[in-house]
């Protein structure tokens with residue numbers, strides 16, 4: 536069978552798609568997957584390295600854009616729609632899955648026009664406009680969190696969780712012993728693109744963390760644009776740290792971490808809960824409908840994370856939080872356990888099972 540996975544843009548959309556691809560390919564040696572994305576999305580960098588086939592189409596957003604940008608977005612969408620029809624004609628997939636991100640909409644709508652079975656997956660508690668619209672033409676909408684159900688058509692919505700890549704699932708089942716070198720391991724990352732305010736706050740926190748200099752092992756993912764600035768910040772403060780633009784092996788990074796400081800994107804949350812990691816979430820305040828804060832609050836009420844809001848974020852405050860947690864291993868362990876209890880590990884399986892019910 537052939538599956539098209541459309542969407543991406545950021546890791547939070549793409550990586551659940553990769554998780555479904557892994558599961559679909561594992562079911563039958565003759566199964567095939569084609570990803571459809573956009574040139575500017577993370578998919579263009581990540582998928583070729585992993586050996587997946589990727590076709591690029593034209594697509595852009597329209598929501599919240601001014602007049603001209605909206606027209607350009609619409610024109611790109613129309614072009615992407617006709618490219619999607621061409622791809623469906625030549626590739627002839629049995630199933631199409633939209634995972635969110637710009638390329639998802641034209642492909643799922645084209646699949647409807649050509650009567651190919653189509654599905655969407657929503658990662659967040661509050662969906663964006665595109666998935667709300669696409670859910671009307673999809674056979675089924677897969678949701679990660681119960682809170683999202685009310686936004687989608689009744690009877691066509693299935694709670695599956697957010698699919699996890701094999702590298703993360705392997706980490707969960709391996710139960711490797713902690714990679715202890717005696718130091719406290721801090722993992723800092725700002726979603727798939729890095730987060731400037733977290734980068735700056737962490738650098739500003741360093742002078743306040745001076746007493747912990749010898750005890751902390753920091754891995755800090757910055758995103759491409761802040762790499763030089765953050766590296767310089769650590770050098771000036773005399774803090775040894777591993778500062779990188781992107782982490783390819785997230786399962787290893789999670790494994791080493793005693794505490795994770797990060798944004799509260801939906802896929803990040805699915806991964807850190809699966810790995811049972813204590814996190815200090817700093818939700819991205821401009822995410823649509825403040826959904827990152829809602830994502831984090833869902834864990835907070837279960838004692839499964841810590842949270843610091845962007846408007847409270849200063850170097851000093853961040854340092855205080857870190858110092859408090861470094862000194863309280865028990866609290867960290869309890870929070871990690873509570874997080875683990877919220878994880879759902881079988882999302883990719885459930886999604887593939889459900890899609891296969893629709894094969895003609």
Ligand SMILES: CC(=O)N[C@H]1[C@@H](OP(=O)(O)OP(=O)(O)OC[C@H]2O[C@@H](n3ccc(=O)[nH]c3=O)[C@H](O)[C@@H]2O)O[C@H](CO)[C@@H](O)[C@@H]1O
Pocket residue numbers: 545546547548550635658659724725726727728756780781782783785798799800801802803804806819822823826827
């Ligand atoms: C700013 C914004 O609107 N972000 C959205 C975007 O976030 P974003 O794309 O940042 O997505 P998430 O935080 O949900 O997931 C990040 C993904 O990237 C991976 N990763 C991250 C850093 C790294 O160096 N290497 C790496 O592989 C993580 O393992 C994870 O799989 O999509 C999410 C899912 O729809 C939303 O919840 C977020 O609100």
